[in-house]
Amino acid sequence: xxxxxxxxxxxxxxxxxxxxxxxxxxxxxxxxxxxxxxxxxxxxxxxxxxxxxxxxxxxxxxxxxxxxxxxxxxxxxxxxxxxxxxxxxxxxxxxxxxxxxxxxxxxxxxxxxxxxxxxxxxxxxxxxxxxxxxxxxxxxxxxxxxxxxxxxxxxxxxxxxxxxxxxxxxxxxxxxxxxxxxxxxxxxxxxxxxxxxxxxxxxxxxxxxxxxxxxx
Amino acid sequence: xxxxxxxxxxxxxxxxxxxxxxxxxxxxxxxxxxxxxxxxxxxxxxxxxxxxxxxxxxxxxxxxxxxxxxxxxxxxxxxxxxxxxxxxxxxxxxxxxxxxxxxxxxxxxxxxxxxxxxxxxxxxxxxxxxxxxxxxxxxxxxxxxxxxxxxxxxxxxxxxxxxxxxxxxxxxxxxxxxxxxxxxxxxxxxxxxxxxxxxxxxxxxxxxxxxxxxxx
Numbered sequence: 001x002x003x004x005x006x007x008x009x010x011x012x013x014x015x016x017x018x019x020x021x022x023x024x025x026x027x028x029x030x031x032x033x034x035x036x037x038x039x040x041x042x043x044x045x046x047x048x049x050x051x052x053x054x055x056x057x058x059x060x061x062x063x064x065x066x067x068x069x070x071x072x073x074x075x076x077x078x079x080x081x082x083x084x085x086x087x088x089x090x091x092x093x094x095x096x097x098x099x100x101x102x103x104x105x106x107x108x109x110x111x112x113x114x115x116x117x118x119x120x121x122x123x124x125x126x127x128x129x130x131x132x133x134x135x136x137x138x139x140x141x142x143x144x145x146x147x148x149x150x151x152x153x154x155x156x157x158x159x160x161x162x163x164x165x166x167x168x169x170x171x172x173x174x175x176x177x178x179x180x181x182x183x184x185x186x187x188x189x190x191x192x193x194x195x196x197x198x199x200x201x202x203x204x205x206x207x208x209x210x211x212x213x214x215x216x
Numbered sequence: 217x218x219x220x221x222x223x224x225x226x227x228x229x230x231x232x233x234x235x236x237x238x239x240x241x242x243x244x245x246x247x248x249x250x251x252x253x254x255x256x257x258x259x260x261x262x263x264x265x266x267x268x269x270x271x272x273x274x275x276x277x278x279x280x281x282x283x284x285x286x287x288x289x290x291x292x293x294x295x296x297x298x299x300x301x302x303x304x305x306x307x308x309x310x311x312x313x314x315x316x317x318x319x320x321x322x323x324x325x326x327x328x329x330x331x332x333x334x335x336x337x338x339x340x341x342x343x344x345x346x347x348x349x350x351x352x353x354x355x356x357x358x359x360x361x362x363x364x365x366x367x368x369x370x371x372x373x374x375x376x377x378x379x380x381x382x383x384x385x386x387x388x389x390x391x392x393x394x395x396x397x398x399x400x401x402x403x404x405x406x407x408x409x410x411x412x413x414x415x416x417x418x419x420x421x422x423x424x425x426x427x428x429x430x431x432x
Contacts, residue, residue, distance in 0.1 A: 035393065091412040099414050106330065106400040114322065138430075150429040181414040184322040191404030195370065198397040199428060207430045212415060213366040214354075 003169070004028040004065025006058045007072030009040040012096060015142025016069065016134065023172035028054050028059025032080075037061070067094065067165060069134075074099035074116045078163065081123035088128040092162040095120045095171075095186070096134040096158035098193040110192035115186035116154035117157075131157035132186040133166045135193045137175070138207040151209030153177045154192075156175040178212055219385075220244040222274045222296065223288030225256040228312060230286065230348065231358025234271025237264035239388035245269050248276025248296075253277070278303035281312065283381060286352075290315035290332045297339035304344040308378040311336045311384075311402070312350040316411040324410035331402035333373075347373035348402040349382045351409045353391070354423040367425030369393045370408075374403040394428055 003020050007015045008029035017027040021044065029044065031037035037055030045053045062068045062084045072080050074097050086108035100156045102110040113119045117132035124130065133155040153170035155163050155177055167177035180189060192210060199208045219236050221229045224245035224327040233243040237260065245260065248251035253271030278284045278300045288296050290313050313332035317325040329335045333348035340346065349371040357365045369386035371379050371393055383393035396405060408426060415424045 021361050042404050084332070108399075108401070117264060179418055180411050180417065181323075181418065185324070185414055188407030191407045194398050194404045195401060196428075198401055199394065199431075202395055202397065203431060205430050209429040210428045211429055212412075212424055213427055214421050215415075215419060 002026040002028060002056065002064065003069060004030055004061035004067070005069045005071055006062055006084065007059070007076065008032045009036055009199045010071055011139035011143065013069075013071035013156055014040060014044055015139045016071065016096070017053065018047055018164040020169065021051040021053055024051070025172070026052040028056060028061045028065055030056060030058040032058060034060070037113065057089055059083055062077040065091070067092045067169075069094045070120060071095065071096050073097070074111070077116060077119055077123060081120060085124055085128070088124050090127055090129070090167055091128045092131060093120065093124060094134065094144055094166055095130055095132045098135050098190045100194055100197065107197065108191045110187050110190065114184065115190050117183055117186035117190070121183065129157070129159040129162045130183060131155060131159060131162040131166050132183060133170070133190055135190055136196060136209055138196075138209065141209070148174050149209070150211070151175065152211045154180050154189050156180045159184050172212055178215070218244060218280065218282045219285060220246055220277035220283070221285045221287055222246045222278055222300065223286065223292065224277070225252055226287055227355035227359065229287035230256060230260055231261055231355045232287065232312070233269065234263055234390040235358055236385065237267040237269055240267075242268040243386070244272060244277040244281055246272060246274040248274060249274070275299055275303055281307070283308045283385075284311065285310045286336060287312050289313070290327070293332060293335055293339060297336060301341055301344070304340050306343055306345070307337065308345045308347060308375065308381055310350065310382055311341060311346055311348045314351050314406045316410055316413065323413065324407045325407065326403050330400065331406050333399055333402035333406070333412040337399060341379070345373070345375040345378045346399060347371060347375060347382050348379040348399060348405055349386070351406055352412060352425055354425065355427070356422040364390050365425070366427070367391065368427050370405050372396045372398050372405055373399050394431070
């Protein structure tokens with residue numbers, strides 16, 4: 001599977017790329033700046049020897065990939081996604097984006113659409129098969145590729161095949177996938193990240209996460 | 217401690233009342249209908265012999281209690297709370313209220329204030345010390361008073377003393393309290409209940425819950 005990570009030069013994108021490369025996937029790091037993407041891809045390749053890791057523009061990353069993963073900041077969606085519409089047509093697009101605003105009265109600040117994932121769906125149009133996932137997996141945990149991640153993978157979206165594929169991408173890094181319904185649940189899923197960020201600050205952690213209890 | 221449960225004749229209110237009575241607290245079940253409150257209090261007393269459990273109007277329950285717990289439906293806040301302003305003045309008021317709308321396009325439907333807890337704070341006025349908690353503890357688990365509840369207690373609010381007291385009320389029923397910052401985080405906390413309700417339906421459960429990982 002070729003996974004294109006849009007905005008992939010940040011901590012979360014590189015952490016996901018590392019885990020997927022380790023699991024045997026081809027990884028394409030995308031960035032507004034293709035030079036920066038190539039530099040980060042080279043760094044990442046040093047951590048995952050023998051894996052195919054490339055860097056290119058966001059548009060080329062999306063066009064080349066089988067599945068597109070969004071790790072841009074929430075404030076960057078409106079500037080980044082419109083030019084990816086054609087590249088994302090018919091593809092599964094995984095939004096990991098969390099609308100947080102630090103330093104304001106409220107940490108969780110979803111857009112009028114209800115969630116960053118729903119904003120992404122609107123910007124990419126209906127041919128993109130948007131699934132929301134990976135919001136709670138701390139970059140700090142992802143980049144420490146040598147130990148298991150103690151966090152469940154909450155997934156929502158309208159596309160059953162997309163959720164199945166995202167479940168496999170999660171299992172490939174040792175996560176337990178949990179299907180949490182349609183994209184209208186993306187807001188509450190994204191909101192959990194605000195809680196984890198608050199818990200990290202109050203309890204001086206880098207890697208709090210969540211698990212669902214009561215499942216068989 | 218005398219705990220007054222406003223809207224306490226529903227499953228969640230009676231479940232919390234049972235656990236707190238078992239822990240040795242005095243419990244007052246409040247209802248719009250004092251007769252119904254008394255009948256439910258009598259039923260509850262049969263499950264917690266030797267404990268002081270009374271039923272009365274919502275206003276009398278709030279006025280008599282040391283701490284007030286709100287378990288009314290989200291749609292009932294605007295009708296119920298204005299007449300409780302004086303009774304709640306200076307008291308810790310615990311909002312367990314979750315703004316869910318079943319059968320619509322979106323399960324989690326917070327009010328314009330951002331959360332049911334912030335709406336409650338607005339309706340009761342600043343002298344009420346609103347803390348949000350107990351949104352994720354399934355009524356089904358609470359009413360089965362004979363086994364431990366596998367769920368963390370997420371708490372937020374501006375009042376540190378209030379959060380301390382709610383932590384004690386949680387510990388008295390075996391829950392691990394976690395401080396998740398100010399009342400502006402109540403929306404994301406309430407939103408988790410939409411996810412648990414979705415998970416319960418999809419996985420045919422009655423009692424999914426959440427735990428925070430990574431804490432010492």
